[in-house]
Amino acid sequence: GAVVSQHPSRVICKSGTSVKIECRSLDFQATTMFWYRQFPKQSLMLMATSNEGSKATYEQGVEKDKFLINHASLTLSTLTVTSAHPEDSSFYICSARGGGGERNTEAFFGQGTRLTVV
Amino acid sequence: SQQGEEDPQALSIQEGENATMNCSYKTSINNLQWYRQNSGRGLVHLILIRSNEREKHSGRLRVTLDTSKKSSSLLITASRAADTASYFCATARNSGNTPLVFGKGTRLSVIA
Numbered sequence: 594g595a596v597v598s599q600h601p602s603r604v605i606c607k608s609g610t611s612v613k614i615e616c617r618s619l620d621f622q623a624t625t626m627f628w629y630r631q632f633p634k635q636s637l638m639l640m641a642t643s644n645e646g647s648k649a650t651y652e653q654g655v656e657k658d659k660f661l662i663n664h665a666s667l668t669l670s671t672l673t674v675t676s677a678h679p680e681d682s683s684f685y686i687c688s689a690r691g692g693g694g695e696r697n698t699e700a701f702f703g704q705g706t707r708l709t710v711v
Numbered sequence: 712s713q714q715g716e717e718d719p720q721a722l723s724i725q726e727g728e729n730a731t732m733n734c735s736y737k738t739s740i741n742n743l744q745w746y747r748q749n750s751g752r753g754l755v756h757l758i759l760i761r762s763n764e765r766e767k768h769s770g771r772l773r774v775t776l777d778t779s780k781k782s783s784s785l786l787i788t789a790s791r792a793a794d795t796a797s798y799f800c801a802t803a804r805n806s807g808n809t810p811l812v813f814g815k816g817t818r819l820s821v822i823a
Contacts, residue, residue: 599753625808636799637754637813686753690808699744700801700811704753 596620597689599703606677606710614672614706616687622667623689627700628660631684640685643670677710684708717800717814725822730787732817734800735780741805743776745785748797748816757785757798792823 596619606612616626624645629637641662642650649662659681661673670689674681687703717734724730736743742761746754760767760776760783767774773786787794797818801811 627810629813634818636815639810639812642808642810684751688811699756699759700803701756702746702754705751707751 597623597687597701597703599687599706601706602704603707604709606708608678608710609676611673611675612677612708614674614685614687614708616670616672616689616703618668618689618701621689623670624667625690626664626670627688627690628662628670628672629686629688631686631705633684637686640672645670674708677708679710682708682710717798717817719817720815721818721820723820723822724790726790726792728790730790730794730819730821732785732798732819734783734785734814736783736800736802736814737781738802738804740778740802742803743774743783744801744803744811745772745774745783746799746801746813748799750796754799787819790819790821792821795819795821 598617598619600615604612626643628640630640631637639652640655643662643664645664645667651657659675664670684705684707686705688700690700740762742759744759745757747757748754758769758772758774760774771788776783797816799816800814803811
């Protein structure tokens with residue numbers, strides 16, 4: 594299957610700092626990527642839809658000024674958690690659909706990023 | 712927002728037994744997918760079933776879909792300790808670039 598690479602896999606940061614998470618589609622062009630957040634023992638909650646070359650679409654309740662999304666190319670989307678607080682500690686996962694044909698149906702996921710804000 | 716519910720929320724079985732997990736959803740769908748997640752890791756795609764399909768097999772996995780009841784089931788036969796993970800169903804409204812919406816998941820423990 595297609596490969597989506599997410600980096601870093603783990604990050605610990607201090608309160609008030611910003612953290613950038615990268616999501617790359619390695620062998621296909623992803624016009625759209627999705628960012629999810631997952632708290633312990635819970636399901637994935639969609640945060641936003643990232644569209645290449647345009648503004649991201651945020652789900653209700655997700656602060657767009659806090660979670661900055663940039664999708665500058667067909668293979669890279671970034672999520673920046675600005676002015677992080679301990680309550681932002683979570684597992685963040687990106688996903689991409691694309692590549693044409695069946696690949697438009699199946700979603701491919703990054704390995705996830707465990708963010709801990711201290 | 713989450714699409715639906717899975718049950719049971721947690722399931723513990725002995726190695727060799729079959730595990731059945733159910734998923735219900737609320738809106739019309741183009742397809743339904745099942746994913747597996749090991750603790751603290753990313754998701755692994757297991758199987759996709761389209762809205763016009765009723766049953767699909769992949770190795771030890773069997774998925775059914777009942778669109779009239781808006782429900783799906785995932786059966787893992789002859790379970791192994793390595794099957795211990797969380798399993799999520801996810802639905803897509805169409806085959807285009809819309810996000811998957813996940814159910815709450817079932818935590819499966821297979822005891823050796």
